[in-house]
Amino acid sequence: MARHSQHLKPESWLVAAGRTIEAGAPLNVPPIPASNFLIGQGRSYARNDATPTWEAVEEIVGGLEGGRAVAFASGMAAIAAVFDQLPAGAQVVLPDDCYQGVTGLAMAGEARGRWSVRRLALTDTEGWQQACAVADLVWLESPSNPLLVVADLPAICAAPRKPGTIVAVDNTFATSLNQQPLEFGATLSIQSATKFIGGHSDLLAGVVTTRDEQLWHDLRRSRELTGATPGAFEAFLAARGARTLALRLERAQHNAMELAQRLSHHPLVSCVRYPGLPTHPTHAIACRVLKGFGTIISFDLRGDATFADAVCRNVSLIRHATSLGAVESTMERRAAIAGQEHLPPTLLRLSVGIEDVDDLWADLDGAIRRAAQ
Numbered sequence: 084m085a086r087h088s089q090h091l092k093p094e095s096w097l098v099a100a101g102r103t104i105e106a107g108a109p110l111n112v113p114p115i116p117a118s119n120f121l122i123g124q125g126r127s128y129a130r131n132d133a134t135p136t137w138e139a140v141e142e143i144v145g146g147l148e149g150g151r152a153v154a155f156a157s158g159m160a161a162i163a164a165v166f167d168q169l170p171a172g173a174q175v176v177l178p179d180d181c182y183q184g185v186t187g188l189a190m191a192g193e194a195r196g197r198w199s200v201r202r203l204a205l206t207d208t209e210g211w212q213q214a215c216a217v218a219d220l221v222w223l224e225s226p227s228n229p230l231l232v233v234a235d236l237p238a239i240c241a242a243p244r245k246p247g248t249i250v251a252v253d254n255t256f257a258t259s260l261n262q263q264p265l266e267f268g269a270t271l272s273i274q275s276a277t278k279f280i281g282g283h284s285d286l287l288a289g290v291v292t293t294r295d296e297q298l299w300h301d302l303r304r305s306r307e308l309t310g311a312t313p314g315a316f317e318a319f320l321a322a323r324g325a326r327t328l329a330l331r332l333e334r335a336q337h338n339a340m341e342l343a344q345r346l347s348h349h350p351l352v353s354c355v356r357y358p359g360l361p362t363h364p365t366h367a368i369a370c371r372v373l374k375g376f377g378t379i380i381s382f383d384l385r386g387d388a389t390f391a392d393a394v395c396r397n398v399s400l401i402r403h404a405t406s407l408g409a410v411e412s413t414m415e416r417r418a419a420i421a422g423q424e425h426l427p428p429t430l431l432r433l434s435v436g437i438e439d440v441d442d443l444w445a446d447l448d449g450a451i452r453r454a455a456q
């Protein structure tokens with residue numbers, strides 16, 4: 084079952100992996116909406132034994148990340164399964180800029196006395212290296228959400244560890260094409276497949292990949308016991324989305340670089356955060372660590388929150404919506420979200436899609452100018 088991608092480039096693997104190879108079988112693994120299977124051939128109940136549809140997704144992502152994958156019902160379900168591995172009283176280290184769901188989960192667990200949480204700036208490479216030697220879970224997210232800070236993952240993941248320490252990387256923003264945390268030495272890599280792998284804003288799914296066989300079994304067991312299993316149709320859509328991931332990413336990344344440059348010359352924009360810009364604080368690390376700079380741009384407007392909200396209401400090709408990584412561009416004011424009030428009040432996070440870049444620019448520039456009138 085565990086095929087590997089060594090002999091294929093990632094672009095080819097995304098297209099070729101996770102398919103049935105028996106003569107006469109359908110080219111694509113179909114959505115198999117089965118809870119149970121006829122007894123006798125190993126697989127009996129989906130929650131325990133998975134379905135071929137989930138396994139197709141696991142093969143695609145696992146091969147790309149260089150490990151064995153476990154698919155979950157959402158990114159947060161995957162993340163919760165990782166936290167589920169922690170012993171009582173564990174020490175958790177989180178980035179100061181971190182996906183709000185992870186922060187929420189970690190804080191809720193701390194409030195119940197399950198573990199203690201420490202926050203660390205992603206730029207503090209030495210601090211993270213020290214954390215690897217003492218903490219039970221070192222949780223990294225790079226590039227981070229929404230400030231797009233790029234951590235020196237190769238340096239952090241190579242640091243000496245306390246036995247049993249899990250070094251986890253949320254690879255959602257980078258995708259497995261731009262960054263392979265397991266290659267750097269991370270214990271596991273997680274992705275919200277809701278974002279780039281699905282790529283069409285029409286599913287929720289998550290995947291964890293690891294080279295640690297015991298951890299792989301434990302994560303499967305956690306999925307089984309908590310019932311955090313993916314739906315058949317979601318898994319089918321995730322595999323289908325993965326086929327075009329490389330093309331979508333290439334186009335959207337190209338658009339993002341162009342828009343980031345144009346935004347940085349805009350008179351009503353005060354700051355553009357995009358790892359591909361030489362002005363970005365962690366641009367040098369990004370050049371060394373990432374194969375591409377991604378499709379997310381965060382930028383601040385000159386003005387107040389009311390102005391930024393008006394810009395969001397004025398875009399039309401770009402959808403005023405949360406989430407990211409889809410074919411369509413989406414944008415939102417992050418400080419408007421509960422729990423995100425610490426962010427700059429006019430910071431807009433733009434997830435750049437695959438539309439024509441001049442159409443995107445006309446929409447964005449027009450929206451800013453109309454809001455300023």
Ligand SMILES: *Cc1c(COP(=O)(O)O)cnc(C)c1O
Pocket residue numbers: 157158159160182184224228253255256275276277278287288289
């Ligand atoms: C969306 C997201 C998640 C959570 O994934 P869901 O599929 O929404 O549960 C985790 N981390 C990052 C960086 C995300 O963008």
